[in-house]
Amino acid sequence: MSVKEQASTVAEKEDSMWKQKEMINENYELLSTANERGQKVASTFVPGNINELLMCFDFARNFPETNALQNAMRKKSGGMIMEAEKIGHSEDVCTYVKADLGMMMKGNKGPTGLPMPDPDLLMLSYTGCFTFMKWFELVREQYPKCETAMLHVPYQADGNITKNMRDYVVKQLKEDIIPTMERVSGVKFDIDRLREYMIQSQKAEDDLVYVLQSAKNKPSPIDAYFGGVYYIGPIFTAFRGTTAATDYYATLRKEIEARVAAGLGPITPEGVMKEEKYRIVVEGPPNWTHFREFWKMFYDEGAVVVASTYTKVGGVYDNGFRHDPQNPLESLADYCLGCYTNLNLPARTDMLEKYVEDYQADGLLINSIKSCNSFSAGQLLMLREIEQRTGKPAAFIETDLVDPRYFSPANVKNRLESYFQMISQKRDRAA
Amino acid sequence: MECYIGIDLGSTTTKAVVMDEDYNVMGQGITNSRSNYDIAAGVAKHEALIDTRFMLFRNAMKNVTALGDKYEAFMDELERNFRLEQYLEQLIDLDETCTKASENTRYSEWGSDLSDALSGVFKRVTTEAPELFAPGAQRKSDFFRDIAGSQYSTISEEVAKQAETPFDVLLNIYDRSIIEVENRIYTETTNQNLMRALDRTLVNLPDLAPVASEVRTEVEKVLGIDLEETYVIGTGYGRARLPFSKDHIRSEILCHGLGAHIMYNDTRTVLDIGGQDTKAIQVDKDGIVESFQMNDRCAAGCGRYLGYIADEMNVGLHELGPIAMKSTRKVRINSTCTVFAGAELRDRLSLGENRSDILAGLHRAIILRAMSILSRSGGVHDQFTFTGGVANNEAAVTALRELIKENYGDVTINIDPDSIYTGALGGATFARRAVEGIPTEAVA
Amino acid sequence: MTITAGIDVGTGAVKTTLFKVEGDNIEWLSKRISRIRRRDPMALVNENYEAMLEEAGITKDDVDYVATTGDGENVPFRTGHFYSMTTHARGAVYLADDITAVLDVGALHGRAISIDPLGKVLSYRMTSQCASGSGQFLENIARYLGVSIDEVGDLSQEADDPELVSGICAVLAETDVINMVSRSISTPNILKGIHLSMAGRLVKLLRASKVKEGKVLLTGGLAMDTGMVAAMREEMAKQNLDVPCESSPDSIFAGAVGAALWGAFRFEKLQGLGQLAEAS
Amino acid sequence: MSVQKIVDRCQALYDDLDFTVVKEWKAKEEGRKAIGYMPVYVPREIIHAAGMLPVGVIGGGDQLEVIHGDAYYQSYICRIPRSTIELGVTGRLDCVDGMLFPSICDVIRNLSGMWKLLFKDKYVRYFDAPQTYDDKIGGKFYVQELRELIEGLEELGGKKITEEAIHNSIAVYNENRAVIEDLYAYRSKCPWKALTSEIYLLLFAGMVLPVEEHTQLLRDYLEAVDKEDRPMRDNCRVVLNGTFCERPPLGLIKSIEMAGCYIVDDDFMLVTRWLLEDVPTTGDPVQNLADAFLHHSAETAAKYVDSYEAKGQFIVESVKKYAAEGVVFAAPSFCDPALLDQPMLHTALNDNNIPFTAFQYAENSGQMQPIREQAGTFADSIKLWSA
Numbered sequence A: 001m002s003v004k005e006q007a008s009t010v011a012e013k014e015d016s017m018w019k020q021k022e023m024i025n026e027n028y029e030l031l032s033t034a035n036e037r038g039q040k041v042a043s044t045f046v047p048g049n050i051n052e053l054l055m056c057f058d059f060a061r062n063f064p065e066t067n068a069l070q071n072a073m074r075k076k077s078g079g080m081i082m083e084a085e086k087i088g089h090s091e092d093v094c095t096y097v098k099a100d101l102g103m104m105m106k107g108n109k110g111p112t113g114l115p116m117p118d119p120d121l122l123m124l125s126y127t128g129c130f131t132f133m134k135w136f137e138l139v140r141e142q143y144p145k146c147e148t149a150m151l152h153v154p155y156q157a158d159g160n161i162t163k164n165m166r167d168y169v170v171k172q173l174k175e176d177i178i179p180t181m182e183r184v185s186g187v188k189f190d191i192d193r194l195r196e197y198m199i200q201s202q203k204a205e206d207d208l209v210y211v212l213q214s215a216k217n218k219p220s221p222i223d224a225y226f227g228g229v230y231y232i233g234p235i236f237t238a239f240r241g242t243t244a245a246t247d248y249y250a251t252l253r254k255e256i257e258a259r260v261a262a263g264l265g266p267i268t269p270e271g272v273m274k275e276e277k278y279r280i281v282v283e284g285p286p287n288w289t290h291f292r293e294f295w296k297m298f299y300d301e302g303a304v305v306v307a308s309t310y311t312k313v314g315g316v317y318d319n320g321f322r323h324d325p326q327n328p329l330e331s332l333a334d335y336c337l338g339c340y341t342n343l344n345l346p347a348r349t350d351m352l353e354k355y356v357e358d359y360q361a362d363g364l365l366i367n368s369i370k371s372c373n374s375f376s377a378g379q380l381l382m383l384r385e386i387e388q389r390t391g392k393p394a395a396f397i398e399t400d401l402v403d404p405r406y407f408s409p410a411n412v413k414n415r416l417e418s419y420f421q422m423i424s425q426k427r428d429r430a431a
Numbered sequence B: 001m002e003c004y005i006g007i008d009l010g011s012t013t014t015k016a017v018v019m020d021e022d023y024n025v026m027g028q029g030i031t032n033s034r035s036n037y038d039i040a041a042g043v044a045k046h047e048a049l050i051d052t053r054f055m056l057f058r059n060a061m062k063n064v065t066a067l068g069d070k071y072e073a074f075m076d077e078l079e080r081n082f083r084l085e086q087y088l089e090q091l092i093d094l095d096e097t098c099t100k101a102s103e104n105t106r107y108s109e110w111g112s113d114l115s116d117a118l119s120g121v122f123k124r125v126t127t128e129a130p131e132l133f134a135p136g137a138q139r140k141s142d143f144f145r146d147i148a149g150s151q152y153s154t155i156s157e158e159v160a161k162q163a164e165t166p167f168d169v170l171l172n173i174y175d176r177s178i179i180e181v182e183n184r185i186y187t188e189t190t191n192q193n194l195m196r197a198l199d200r201t202l203v204n205l206p207d208l209a210p211v212a213s214e215v216r217t218e219v220e221k222v223l224g225i226d227l228e229e230t231y232v233i234g235t236g237y238g239r240a241r242l243p244f245s246k247d248h249i250r251s252e253i254l255c256h257g258l259g260a261h262i263m264y265n266d267t268r269t270v271l272d273i274g275g276q277d278t279k280a281i282q283v284d285k286d287g288i289v290e291s292f293q294m295n296d297r298c299a300a301g302c303g304r305y306l307g308y309i310a311d312e313m314n315v316g317l318h319e320l321g322p323i324a325m326k327s328t329r330k331v332r333i334n335s336t337c338t339v340f341a342g343a344e345l346r347d348r349l350s351l352g353e354n355r356s357d358i359l360a361g362l363h364r365a366i367i368l369r370a371m372s373i374l375s376r377s378g379g380v381h382d383q384f385t386f387t388g389g390v391a392n393n394e395a396a397v398t399a400l401r402e403l404i405k406e407n408y409g410d411v412t413i414n415i416d417p418d419s420i421y422t423g424a425l426g427g428a429t430f431a432r433r434a435v436e437g438i439p440t441e442a443v444a
Numbered sequence C: 001m002t003i004t005a006g007i008d009v010g011t012g013a014v015k016t017t018l019f020k021v022e023g024d025n026i027e028w029l030s031k032r033i034s035r036i037r038r039r040d041p042m043a044l045v046n047e048n049y050e051a052m053l054e055e056a057g058i059t060k061d062d063v064d065y066v067a068t069t070g071d072g073e074n075v076p077f078r079t080g081h082f083y084s085m086t087t088h089a090r091g092a093v094y095l096a097d098d099i100t101a102v103l104d105v106g107a108l109h110g111r112a113i114s115i116d117p118l119g120k121v122l123s124y125r126m127t128s129q130c131a132s133g134s135g136q137f138l139e140n141i142a143r144y145l146g147v148s149i150d151e152v153g154d155l156s157q158e159a160d161d162p163e164l165v166s167g168i169c170a171v172l173a174e175t176d177v178i179n180m181v182s183r184s185i186s187t188p189n190i191l192k193g194i195h196l197s198m199a200g201r202l203v204k205l206l207r208a209s210k211v212k213e214g215k216v217l218l219t220g221g222l223a224m225d226t227g228m229v230a231a232m233r234e235e236m237a238k239q240n241l242d243v244p245c246e247s248s249p250d251s252i253f254a255g256a257v258g259a260a261l262w263g264a265f266r267f268e269k270l271q272g273l274g275q276l277a278e279a280s
Numbered sequence D: 001m002s003v004q005k006i007v008d009r010c011q012a013l014y015d016d017l018d019f020t021v022v023k024e025w026k027a028k029e030e031g032r033k034a035i036g037y038m039p040v041y042v043p044r045e046i047i048h049a050a051g052m053l054p055v056g057v058i059g060g061g062d063q064l065e066v067i068h069g070d071a072y073y074q075s076y077i078c079r080i081p082r083s084t085i086e087l088g089v090t091g092r093l094d095c096v097d098g099m100l101f102p103s104i105c106d107v108i109r110n111l112s113g114m115w116k117l118l119f120k121d122k123y124v125r126y127f128d129a130p131q132t133y134d135d136k137i138g139g140k141f142y143v144q145e146l147r148e149l150i151e152g153l154e155e156l157g158g159k160k161i162t163e164e165a166i167h168n169s170i171a172v173y174n175e176n177r178a179v180i181e182d183l184y185a186y187r188s189k190c191p192w193k194a195l196t197s198e199i200y201l202l203l204f205a206g207m208v209l210p211v212e213e214h215t216q217l218l219r220d221y222l223e224a225v226d227k228e229d230r231p232m233r234d235n236c237r238v239v240l241n242g243t244f245c246e247r248p249p250l251g252l253i254k255s256i257e258m259a260g261c262y263i264v265d266d267d268f269m270l271v272t273r274w275l276l277e278d279v280p281t282t283g284d285p286v287q288n289l290a291d292a293f294l295h296h297s298a299e300t301a302a303k304y305v306d307s308y309e310a311k312g313q314f315i316v317e318s319v320k321k322y323a324a325e326g327v328v329f330a331a332p333s334f335c336d337p338a339l340l341d342q343p344m345l346h347t348a349l350n351d352n353n354i355p356f357t358a359f360q361y362a363e364n365s366g367q368m369q370p371i372r373e374q375a376g377t378f379a380d381s382i383k384l385w386s387a
């Protein structure tokens, strides 16, 4: 079955899925005509994105990370990565970057086949990942005339946001980013417009949190990883702050409420999951090139992911943070500072521990991504800590985001099976 | 007799264990893994059943009181003769297959020289066969492919020097033929071979003449026992390709964990180094797996690495350990890349370093990688059990003992000569339990 | 007139050549190759060298310059050493005309070298640590499949549906191949799959070393493998690298040829400078 | 002192995986403290002003057996964090009372958190630096970061760090930087005398010795080496780039030299050459350090270059300054910053017709043959074809 068909099997089930698909396609269409229409285009990253602010200047928003993953799901990323490696990029580095550069080199057609626009602004929100900085330095080489705005978001090294950090981010927004955006777009900054968007953001955030936390039910009505990546799509990208997103989340919430009421399990590409045998917390991004195959390894065994950290990369909301129309710039700063990969390792570990407990999980699974040092460096210590703190078994697998060469189905399946068998062996004894 | 069988289809070797209904290990069999997994599993199982049969012989012979103190000698002779018969049978097959292969037109330029050379080679290989199975003889391997292969290549190198046929051609004919030969199972002829081995034994041990008929009756009685395959469990790297239903398959982690627990009840940490993977497993007091770690996709530092090294040095796998043990000086080697191991070896040799020292360094490098995986799985807890093929290698064991002591102090280290069968033993135990209706819980 | 010898100590084979150079007049006197196959390379060097001199009917003292390459730094009687890519480039220019790039595929490494018409190395790329694209790997697999090395090329070209190997690691690739056999994939399809996988990586190297026009000469042992040459052509077409790719019957000697010719060049230069004693 | 003696001393410091000199320094006086850091960049002046010994921790090299360290890292992560962890969990770093992790990359950033989890009783600080260089924005943030560092060290040391002390320390480090500048200039003039394999060891000594002693050692070396008669070889001159974070094995440097390249500039242990100008010793010392960082510091892959035009110019300048004939890139395997940066530097070099070659290494690489071959070919091509 092709990826498109897979998406539609999922989509047939629920309205929200259709809605989301439309939103994404529409955005690609908008982007493809932006240059002609004279709409300015900003490229930016998911973690710490300042989407509401970009909207204040009428920028069309392009997210290279999303393009890479969409291309991977359409099995196009492999060729793109090879293309980038051919011009001298190392096999060792992040494949998101290579997929993006490769896409440009192969005619710059987006995932849906429409042309991608030339950016007018590279909004380098440097949050939680060092590679972002190199990434846009490299893109800048392709567009030497395009302005680059650097928003340096300091790392939460001690697990809290200090005044110095917040002030620094706010100051950059005020004195550097906003003036740059005004200059590039020709639109004057209107803080009330920002407030309006943030009201929408807040609503959507509330609903998203409901949806993600619905996994505390038994059985869980959602898969908070494989399903979760669909749920976070709009709010982590070009749609946070739009009414379209707010509507999407309201619809989604209703659907999930209905599932909870009916005591249903999550929807998988092969229909509703029958029996929930294992509840798992997952750390790390998914693999996109074999997404469906990967998911199947879970639902075939009756494993549901009840909480994941990947669904927090574009904002951690379940700890109560919301965009705040009263303090728009400060809350943007806090949002950026609070993204998952900007948290230090102890904070990330605490979060996982809490998930294992709160979601009554059977254990932790780490999907370690070759590309992503930001996520991966230190995961083995996290694993050890969680095992010790919760007494629940943890397991470790290795794949990559968008490089099909690094997904070894037999290997991953072997480990997952061993892991699930281990959980059940332990459980049999407890019984 | 009811037989519960565990089959561990590894990347290099396939192992089988036969258990009776009282959880006694009755027989073990091993063969090299090959492209045809069914055959590999079939051969290993067949070998284990033969071993079971020998166990039954042994038990039966104890009843032949007249045998007295000749019991040991008799059993030993019988077993060696059986192996010889088996070997000869395959050799004839190999000879025929090679001869047929040599008739291929692509060798026509060598004409009758080739068939002369070939028959010369086989004549010598056959003549030398009994020596290989003489009392106390050391064989380079247990597998026909390796034993016959090494005989063949040594002899044909000499033959090639005298005749006008290049060594490459002879080698190529062997490579072609061995694949065919090793993909045949010789189940039907087993009993004949046994009887022939018995004949040979009685000839070789004339002292036994007085009890010959009694012995013969006992052997025939045992041959009459039906070994019923009551339940089979498959495990190991190739398990997914075994034609078994899901109920008959267990992950190798669980099997190794349980197998080690069965061998040593107090085991808490298990290390298994096989051909292509290294596993560190923590088990609890009932043999239930608490956590495990495996090497990642890179095959560096696994058993296959030793295989490459042995090839590179033109020695048998068995000889590597003993050579390394002669080392007097420490050499640090960092690269455990299997493929480049040979290059590094040459590099070092050309720098004038001593072969034993380099080999000792290589063994230590392998064990260092294993130590990391152990550390990743949660360290080493008393008691520690080392399993897998590499546990047969004394230099690897020595390095391991040293490093365990340096890093974890005094820990009991268990190494069973049969440790290569650990996974299969776990599998057989699961098979027995499945029939008893015990899901996974330990009984021991 | 300069008599010069080139010695290429590889990981798979030792190659030696003997040349007589007089201005632009280059005469190839003799050549030798021996597969190392677990023998001592230095003994082979001596053996080959002496056999070669005998064939040419000269003595050691007649040789003006002995140039080594590959792992030949330790050959005691060498005059000077040149690095492999330098020598393969020079050798390629000698072996074929209009070459702009050399692809050397030997027992363990692959190297793509882009050169100018005089054999100057402009840029190059080497395969990384992992060895899945190398002669030795192919040789192991061939043995496993019961195919002799000179048969590989023809078989590979019989393939109708080649099966690619995943190829991160030679060891795992070996397992891949065993899996293929177990799935009854035919020998030609397996071999071609390996050729294509290797070619895929090598073409990537070529592209990375910025080859755009002219002609590529394959050197090293795998240049003798017609299946490899065919796979290279296919992959180059697939990856839009629009340049012809050739092999020469003497491709495997490219390093030894280049070494000898550089030796002559240095000899003449040093003789001019009167510094022969220091040549190294 | 003879060159050999000085180099032997440095080699011994290099080989000592137990930081014996640090222990000895601490033992000389009750209450002395040492602070470890990754030698890309931290303001050592402040540690020095606190009366503590800054200790550059740069992995374990190729002689350390990494057992536990590997347990914390996947195979696709570079070497240095694993050997650093190994040093930590085996107690070899017990002699440092705190660790500073400068913002180099995500690996080191996350290592700071791991250190917190593993060594709960130690002072651990991730030392962030701004990637925006406006005095009013990045400058302000950085000054505050420095002040927080000062406060942290004051608390750890139990005494105030005066402005005067910082001024003094700045002066001491200015001096150290000046000698190192001399050393580099000398090597550029006579690369066959001041061999890079020695300079590398000399810089390493600066990681563990008190700065005053190190400055003297360098002076002694310069004096001694000038007197030595060393053979000049027919080598080409190259800039080595990419080694700023993970230490290359000594064998790698020797191999490059043996293959026919004189290294005339490099980015080893950048902390020693991070600030490009003397830091003023009057005025607000913290502000001075911040200014120096923002406006007069070296470029590495770890630092954002805020304009397209400026990217890669630093290395082009270095080639010119040291009259190099080419650049050798040696990046640690799996080092995202260095490896992602390289294509951009390649562009800059191409634009300036500067030849270059590139390969990867790891701190424990044992096989130098491919490296010799690549460096050798590079040298061959410069030598055989230039002029």
Ligand SMILES: Nc1ncnc2c1ncn2[C@@H]1O[C@H](COP(=O)(O)OP(=O)(O)O)[C@@H](O)[C@H]1O
Pocket: B009, B010, B011, B012, B013, B014, B033, B237, B273, B274, B275, B276, B277, B302, B303, B304, B305, B306, B307, B317, B318, B321, B387, B388, B389, B390, B391, B392, B393, B420
């Ligand atoms: N007698 C022996 N002496 C030394 N090493 C051995 C011996 N037997 C097996 N080995 C080693 O064990 C490895 C195979 O181990 P095994 O546990 O059978 O692996 P797998 O389960 O992956 O097939 C071989 O690669 C070899 O290195």
Ligand SMILES: Nc1ncnc2c1ncn2[C@@H]1O[C@H](COP(=O)(O)OP(=O)(O)O)[C@@H](O)[C@H]1O
Pocket: C009, C010, C011, C012, C013, C014, C070, C105, C106, C107, C108, C109, C135, C136, C138, C139, C149, C150, C152, C219, C220, C221, C222, C224, C225, C252
């Ligand atoms: N006739 C041939 N056909 C195919 N491959 C060959 C042939 N001769 C040699 N080879 C391959 O070439 C390799 C040796 O190549 P070579 O360039 O000499 O390598 P090296 O320089 O590393 O020794 C051997 O590993 C072998 O696999």
Ligand code: SF4
Pocket: A094, A095, A096, A097, A128, A129, A130, A131, A132, A371, A372, A373, A374, A375, A401
């Ligand atoms: S390193 Fe990780 S966070 Fe950074 S761009 Fe790559 S995948 Fe994204």
Ligand code: SF4
Pocket: B297, B298, B299, B300, B301, B336, B337, B338, B339, B340, C129, C130, C131, C132, C168, C169, C170, C171, C172
């Ligand atoms: S070739 Fe070597 S380094 Fe590469 S994956 Fe295989 S064993 Fe590991």
Ligand code: SF4
Pocket: D078, D079, D080, D081, D104, D105, D106, D107, D108, D245, D246, D332, D334, D335, D336, D337, D338
């Ligand atoms: S070597 Fe590179 S990736 Fe590794 S810690 Fe250093 S800068 Fe980071």
